Amino acid sequence: MFNLSYNKQKYVILACFLTVPLILLLMFSVYPALALFYFSLTDWDGLGFDMHWIGFANYKDIFTRADIFAVFRTNLYYFVGGLVQTALALWFAVILSDRLRGRYFFQVMLFLPYVLHSVATVIMFKNVYHAEYGSLNTLLGALGLTAWKQMWLGNPHLVNFSLAFISMWKYFGLSMVIFIGALQSIPKDLYEAARIDGASGWQSFRFITVPSVRRVIELMLILTLTGALEAFDIPYVMMLGANGTTTFVIQTVDMAFKFENYGLASAMAVVLLLIVLLVIGLQRKLLFREGR
Structure with a gap:
């Protein structure tokens, strides 16, 4: 050589x-x-x-069985929850990027749920949502809101909201940390100049912060979409897909391991991959056309 x-x-x-x-x-x-x-x-x-x-x-x-694609309605709960989580994560990131006393403590505490294993998170929330001794119903009873006590996992109209909230709580910290990293790259001179020109906090956020982290917001929307389509661990460990909590991935796993139809399950996995690629392509083309 x-x-x-x-x-x-x-x-x-x-x-x-x-x-x-x-x-x-x-x-x-x-x-x-x-x-x-x-x-x-x-x-x-x-x-x-x-x-x-x-x-x-x-x-x-x-493509001829309506029941296979019907479960995407369950995935929709996680997508809407992911959008709310992204908006809240950006808001908290803006607050915790400022010179707030104890901001590092709050950043660590909000990021901590993401570090927890999904199974541990589900076990913890089982004790939160339990109809009899759950901490949520206990708190509502202590506050005199007995009428608000619910079967959070037994009510088919509430169970997917409850599970989507767990997903929001778990992945909120990751989104916030990503936004904080993006906000730290914005020059402080831009905010100083805007403040001198009389811009309000909302105007600075709208015309400086959002355009500066636009690519990160695009990334978070893609992660939100793919995460919603691939939702599996939380609803499966908590409910095993019962009570209307079956997602497309849970249905694919059941098709393979419960009904022993690996061929159909493989086809469902391929279809899911194509759907993810198609929706991401449309998202990037339609929502983020400007500036290209």
Whole structure:
């Protein structure tokens, strides 16, 4: 190698450094994706290698069964909750980016739920939402609001709101920290100049803060959308998809492991991937066209 020219040595080194990442990418991303698509074209039951090629029959089954896509109504709760969470995270980030006494303490406390494991979070909220000894109903009773006490997990009209709130509470801190990092990159001179020109706090937020963190807001909306479409751990651990809490991912998992129809489950996973890519593309094209 030492007899090679500088340019050839450079290309050899680059090739060596790229070989391992490319091998890992092919092994853990490309090959599983291709295998998933192949399984979606079979009637595989997940046992052994006895699978029969049935073409696009699984995809036809998906698009002709209304019950498969009906569960996206449950995912909608998580999407709306994610939008509210993003707005609140930006608001708290603006407040905690200012010279507020104890702001680091509040930042740590608000970020702490994200560090907790999802199973631990669900167990904790089971004690919050329990109809008899839950802390939420106990608090409402202590405040004299007995009429507000509910079966938060037993009422089909409230259960998805309750679960979406858990998701908001858990991921709020991550969104806030991301926004704080973006806000710290904004030059303080812009706010000083706006203050001298007589701009109010709302005007500074609207014309300085929001345009400056526009790309981050776009990222958070994409994460909110994908997170809502892929909601699984909280409703599954809490309810196992019962009482109208089944999401598309839960239905896919049940199709594979409960009904042993891995072919149809693989097709559902491929459809979900295509939906995510399509919606993200539309979101970027329609909502964030300006400035491109």
